[in-house]
Amino acid sequence: MNEFLLLFRGGDGRAVQQSPDEMQAHMQKWGAWMHGLGEQGKLLGGQPLKNEGKVLEKGGEVITDGPFAEGKEIVGGYLLIKAENFNEAVEISKACPIFEFDGTVEVREIQPMDL
Amino acid sequence: MQEKSQKLVDHLFRHESGKMVAVLTRVFGLENLELAQDVVQETMIKALNDWRFEIPQNPNGWLYRVAKNKAIDILRRNRKISSSSPQLQVLLQSEWSLSPTIENLFLEEEIQDSQLRMIFSCCHPSLKLEAQIALTLKTLCGFSHKEIASAFLTNEETISKRIQRAKKKIIQENIPLEVPLGKALHKRLKAVLKSIYLLFNEGYYSANSNTVIKKDICLEAMRLTILLISHPNTNTPSTHALLSLMCFHAARFEARTNEAGEVILLPFQNRKLWNKELIEKGFYHFQFSQKGIVTEYHLEAAIASIHCTAEHYEETNWKTILSLYDQLLTLKPSPIIKLNRAIALGKVIGPVKAIQELLKLAELKENTIYHTTLGDFYKECGEDCKAQECYQLAYDCAQTEPEKKFLLGKIGKD
Structure with a gap:
């Protein structure tokens, strides 16, 4: 089993006009998807992120508000999962509810750092 | 309004707090049982405050929402x-799944599942039986320490300590919050049924004269058994036999005491007061108990069913009862069963034989029903002097006022 990071961009329900019921229904789908991963013992953790942030550069001398990216490119959250291989990690990601709002999932394998 | 909302909260507390504690314990883990209980307590206090002027339309939903939010805050x-x-x-x-997961755990099906797990944890064999019963009443049935103490005829402090020790033991022994599977299930279910059976008896035979608490304990024992029946893994013939037994006993509840809370013994009960619906339920569950091995619950249910169907005490089918007690003795050779068998023997063969058997039961020398029974058989033989001695001994052993009053009547009359 290897570990993978799923990076979510865009597909943010917050940007779309939604009724509270629609919002809740969408969140239930995230819950159900993750519940399935949890049941299989494949979920390691992860959180959604707020859109606001700070970017530090030059040793912290330059600090700017927010990611520079366009709405669609802002990282909206991440998940850490376990999968046999890249293929499985991709298959898992296909069921992600983020595609309901045209978001993207970037799948990256965790690099073990052997010293 | 204050009083009305207080009453509603009391009622809801009994029925909903056990559910919420079970769900929240699943959320926080069994080692944090106390935290789960605190959250439920705070929720109830908030309800009491907020409902002073208006009670929400869906009080359960309100309680669940508050408890959910508190749980989310804590997590x-x-x-x-x-x-x-x-x-x-x-x-x-x-955060992706926190709220949906909590939301999901508060759905009816998951609540039942949590309660089922909780039953198996509270009735875990590494806890003493008395601790199992106290813990079950506290966590699953929403009883206060005071109410439990009153049922056990002890004080609040003893019960608090007993529950504290049980909670410690749960952590020490790392008792899981789960329904065991496979082979382990059979053995553990047996232990669970035994605890619930004792819980019911605690309510049914308690010397306490507070009939409300006694009845509530019996109803809770029945509710937990129904919960076991609703789950395929724990829906076994023995579970049905236990529920059947409890239905037959509970059917007689109203007839067992008079308005003053005094005990009315079986021969003198007004059989019209027996609850026909519960008797029918008893038979309904009895038919599902017929597969597999015969347990003590089967035999006790069968005996109770015969009492329930006799129109008069004199018309009771004592022969069958005697043979059922004979079988029961091979499964559970307890002095109380020997006492009951001797009563049946006296009805079938005669008082002399019954007296012979009763005199062998040295273990019951401090049991008031034992002496009363012996006295009755002596009286039947015309040995009034000996009967009087027995009634006096029975009076000396009696623990409650109604019992004493009943015996004074016998002593006075004869």
């Missing part, structure tokens, strides 16, 4: 709370 403040399983823990640690 956000302390992400390391361990939860009852690693799978659940990872879902509760992520």
Whole structure:
């Protein structure tokens, strides 16, 4: 089993006009998807992120508000999962509810750092 | 309004607090049982405050919402709370799934599942039987320490200590919050049925004269058994036999005491007061108990069913009862069963034989019913002097006022 990071961009329900019921229904789908991963013992953790942030550069001398990216490119959250291989990690990601709002999932394998 | 909302909260507390404690214990893990109980307590206090002027239309929903929000707050403040399983823990640690997971756990089906797990934890064999019963009443049935103490005829402090020790033991022994599977299930279910049976008896035979609490304990024991029946893994013939037995006994509840709370013994009960619906339910469950091995519950249910169907005490089918007691003695050779068998023997063969058997029961020398029974048989033989001696001994052993009053009547009259 290897570990993978799923990076979510865009597909943010917050940007779309939604009724509270629609919002809740969408969140239930995230819950159900993750519940399935949890049941299989494949979920390691992860959180959604707020859109606001700070970017530090030059040793912290330059600090700017927010990611520079366009709405669609802002990282909206991440998940850490376990999968046999890249293929499985991709298959898992296909069921992600983020595609309901045209978001993207970037799948990256965790690099073990052997010293 | 204050009083009305107080009453509603009391009622809801009994019925909903056990459910909420079970769900929240699944959220926080069994080692945090106390935290779960605190959250439920706070929820009830908030209800009492907020409902002073208006009671919400859906009080259960209101309570669940408050409890859910409190649970979410606690989990956000302390992400390391361990939860009852690693799978659940990872879902509760992520903001993606925290709320939906909590929401899901408060659905009816999951509430039942949580309660079922809780039954198996409270009735875990590494806890003493008396601790199992106290813990079950507290966590699953929403009884206060005071109410439990009154049922056990002891004080609140004893009960608090007993429950504290049980909670410690749960942590020490790492008792899981789960329904065991496979072979382990059979053995553990047996232990669970035994605790619930004792819980019922605690309510049914308690010397306490508070009939409300006694009845509530019996109803809770029945509710827990129905919960076991509703789950395929615990829906066994023995479970049905136990429920059947409880239905037959509970059917006689109203006829067992008079308005002053005094005990009315079986021969003198007004049989019209027996609850026909419960008797029918008893037979309904009895028919599902017929597969597999015969347990003590089967035999006790059968005996109770014969009492329930006799129109008069004199018309009771004592022959069958005697043979059932004979079988029961091979399963459970207890002095009380010997006493009951001797009563049946006296009805079938005669008082002399019954007296012979009763005199062998040295273990019951401090039991008031034993002496009363012996006295009755002596009286039947015309040995009034000996009968009087027995009634006096019975009076000396009696623990409650109604019993004493009943015996004074016998002593006075004869």
